Amino acid sequence: MAGRGNKIDEPEAVQGRLRDLPRGIWALGLVSMLMDISSEMIHALLPIYFVTVLGTSMVTVGAIEGIAEATASIVKIFSGALSDWLGRRKLLAAIGYGLAAFTKPVFPLASSVGWLVGARFVDRIGKGIRGAPRDALVADLAPAQMRGASFGLRQSLDTVGAFLGPLFAIGLMWATANDIKAVFWWAVPPAFLSLALIIFAVPEPARPTRPRKTENPMSLGGLKALGATFWWVVAVSGLFTLARFSDAFLVLRAQNVGVPIALVPAVMVLMNIVYAGIATPAGFLSDRLGRQGILLIGFAWLIVADLLLALVPSFAGLALGVVAWGIHMGLTAGILTTLVADTVPKELRGTAFGAFHFVSGIAMLAASLIAGLLWDGIGPAGTFLSGAGFTALALVGFLLLRERLNPSKTLDGEGEASL
Numbered sequence: 001m002a003g004r005g006n007k008i009d010e011p012e013a014v015q016g017r018l019r020d021l022p023r024g025i026w027a028l029g030l031v032s033m034l035m036d037i038s039s040e041m042i043h044a045l046l047p048i049y050f051v052t053v054l055g056t057s058m059v060t061v062g063a064i065e066g067i068a069e070a071t072a073s074i075v076k077i078f079s080g081a082l083s084d085w086l087g088r089r090k091l092l093a094a095i096g097y098g099l100a101a102f103t104k105p106v107f108p109l110a111s112s113v114g115w116l117v118g119a120r121f122v123d124r125i126g127k128g129i130r131g132a133p134r135d136a137l138v139a140d141l142a143p144a145q146m147r148g149a150s151f152g153l154r155q156s157l158d159t160v161g162a163f164l165g166p167l168f169a170i171g172l173m174w175a176t177a178n179d180i181k182a183v184f185w186w187a188v189p190p191a192f193l194s195l196a197l198i199i200f201a202v203p204e205p206a207r208p209t210r211p212r213k214t215e216n217p218m219s220l221g222g223l224k225a226l227g228a229t230f231w232w233v234v235a236v237s238g239l240f241t242l243a244r245f246s247d248a249f250l251v252l253r254a255q256n257v258g259v260p261i262a263l264v265p266a267v268m269v270l271m272n273i274v275y276a277g278i279a280t281p282a283g284f285l286s287d288r289l290g291r292q293g294i295l296l297i298g299f300a301w302l303i304v305a306d307l308l309l310a311l312v313p314s315f316a317g318l319a320l321g322v323v324a325w326g327i328h329m330g331l332t333a334g335i336l337t338t339l340v341a342d343t344v345p346k347e348l349r350g351t352a353f354g355a356f357h358f359v360s361g362i363a364m365l366a367a368s369l370i371a372g373l374l375w376d377g378i379g380p381a382g383t384f385l386s387g388a389g390f391t392a393l394a395l396v397g398f399l400l401l402r403e404r405l406n407p408s409k410t411l412d413g414e415g416e417a418s419l
Contacts, residue, residue, distance in 0.1 A: 018153065018280070024141040025150045027201035028134065029157035034194035035100060036158055039123070040165025041187040042107055044265075045173070049180050050116070071121065073361030075128025080354025083133035084347060090204040093137055096130025097198050099123070101191040108184035132353035139341035139349050140205040145287060148338045152283020155334035156276045163272035166265055226352050230343045234359050236397040237336050241363035243302060243390035244329075245371040247271065249383060250309075250322055256380050257313050270319070271326040278330025286335050291342070295398065298331030302391045310384035321384075 079096070083089045099122055106119035135151075142150035169183055176182040247268060254267045286294045301324050308321035337356070344352040367390075374382040 018149075021146060021150055021153060022141050022143070024202050025138060025153060027197055028138055028141075029154045031097065031194045031198045031202070032134075032154060032158040033161035033164075034190040034197070035097060036161025037165045037168065038104060038187045038189075038191035038194065039100070040162055041169045041172075042104070042184055044166040044169045045180050045183060046107070046116070046120070050113070072124040072128035072131070073358050073365075075125055076131045076361070077351075077354035077358040079129045080132025080136065080350035080352070080357075083136055083350035088204065089133040089137040089140060089350065090198070090202055092133040093130045093202075094195070094198050096126045096128070096133070097195050099126030099129065101195040104184075104188045104191045107187070108181040131357050132350050135337060135340075135353040135357075136349035137202070137205070140346070141203070142341075146284075147341055148283040148286035148291065148335060149280065150283070151334040151338045151341075152280040152286075155283075155337075156279040156330075159272050159276040159279065159329075163269045163276070167269065170265070226344050226348055226355070230340065230352055232400075233336070233339050233343055234356055236394060237356065238359045238363040239390065239397050240299070240332070240336075240394040241360050242367045242370070243306075243387045243394055244364075245367035245383075245387065246364065248368070249371055249375070250325065252375070253309055253321075253380055253384075254318055257315065257318050259315070259318070267318070267322055271322045271329070274323050274326025275329040275333075278327055279334050282331045283334050283338070286338065291335050291339055292398075294331055295335055296395070298328045298335070299391055299395050299398065301325075301328035301331060303388045304328075306384040306388035306391065310381040310388070313380070 079092055083092045086092070103119040103123045103126070106115060110116045110119065138150055138154055139147065165187075168186070172183045172186055173180070250267050250271060251265075259267070282294055282298075305321050305324035305328060308317050308324060311317070312321070337353075340352050340356050341349060370386070371383045374386055
């Protein structure tokens with residue numbers, strides 16, 4: 001099948017525009033945006049509701065969140081493989097969004113911690129079920145020459161939801177005189193609109209062929225079929241994730257440098273606005289100029305962000321560091337996901353995205369634990385300087401990966417291995 005493959009570092013140049021992207025890609029982006037608006041309206045207030053209304057301890061809140069996110073990471077790897085085995089990406093993605101939508105009314109109706117924990121748990125299972133099939137669906141629907149732009153658009157719209165949700169929550173809290181349950185009810189409609197969009201506006205691609213060597217994508221043969229280049233991408237991404245610990249540390253740094261508590265959420269709003277604005281153009285540029293150069297620039301911006309946040313403990317340093325953090329997210333998150341689609345056979349994309357998200361989730365957990373220990377032991381500067389160090393290691397790993405991204409180890413426009 002060699003001979004038709006595009007070099008990953010130099011994708012076919014296109015004069016692509018946003019309107020050239022398939023309607024299904026736009027619909028998936030809006031699905032993500034609406035569900036994020038709904039989820040973030042709830043998640044922005046849920047810890048406060050747990051502690052102030054229901055009297056839950058901070059330790060319990062932390063345990064609930066940790067278990068919920070770990071569950072989502074574990075479910076992703078199995079849902080991705082199942083989407084390959086069934087050949088029904090949209091079905092699994094819709095089930096995941098459906099579970100999330102039907103948990104939303106539980107939050108305002110719940111009268112005890114148990115109900116809220118159950119709803120949060122099911123919501124994260126839904127996230128785990130939909131994540132890998134949705135990303136594989138983007139890869140299946142996207143024109144090969146606009147794959148980076150497609151992932152960039154979905155990432156941008158998802159991030160728009162991530163900052164609109166908390167903004168809506170703040171506005172509604174003001175309008176309802178701090179009635180948290182009323183805000184939770186306002187989160188219900190966008191969740192069900194998201195579910196309706198994926199059911200009626202997103203097409204199910206033609207069923208891909210089964211894995212060539214095995215009927216079970218999670219078997220040793222199925223995982224080997226993903227190829228060494230893919231596992232290099234996963235390893236480098238995991239190392240990079242160790243450098244890019246939880247965004248919560250940006251909020252903590254804001255509080256540490258003296259930002260008033262009422263204005264602390266503005267840090268995440270600023271970061272996500274920059275992130276959303278960069279991700280789509282970065283995707284288009286990666287289709288025209290190559291993925292590798294954009295990623296290297298993104299890694300460099302994370303080092304800049306970490307150095308600013310570590311060494312300039314002032315409002316100006318914080319603002320510049322947060323902007324740099326948003327730039328690095330926009331330049332890397334969607335393109336790393338695109339590299340997964342670039343480096344695996346079409347019929348194993350679900351398995352690949354499941355493995356990629358699982359490793360990223362575990363790395364994020366480890367990164368946040370390391371960052372927290374350094375914060376307590378050394379201080380904020382130690383946390384962010386360690387992030388710069390891990391980023392430098394990820395850069396070395398990526399330079400080694402570049403040697404593997406050559407025409408003999410890439411995939412053609414239809415996702416078939418060029419062997």
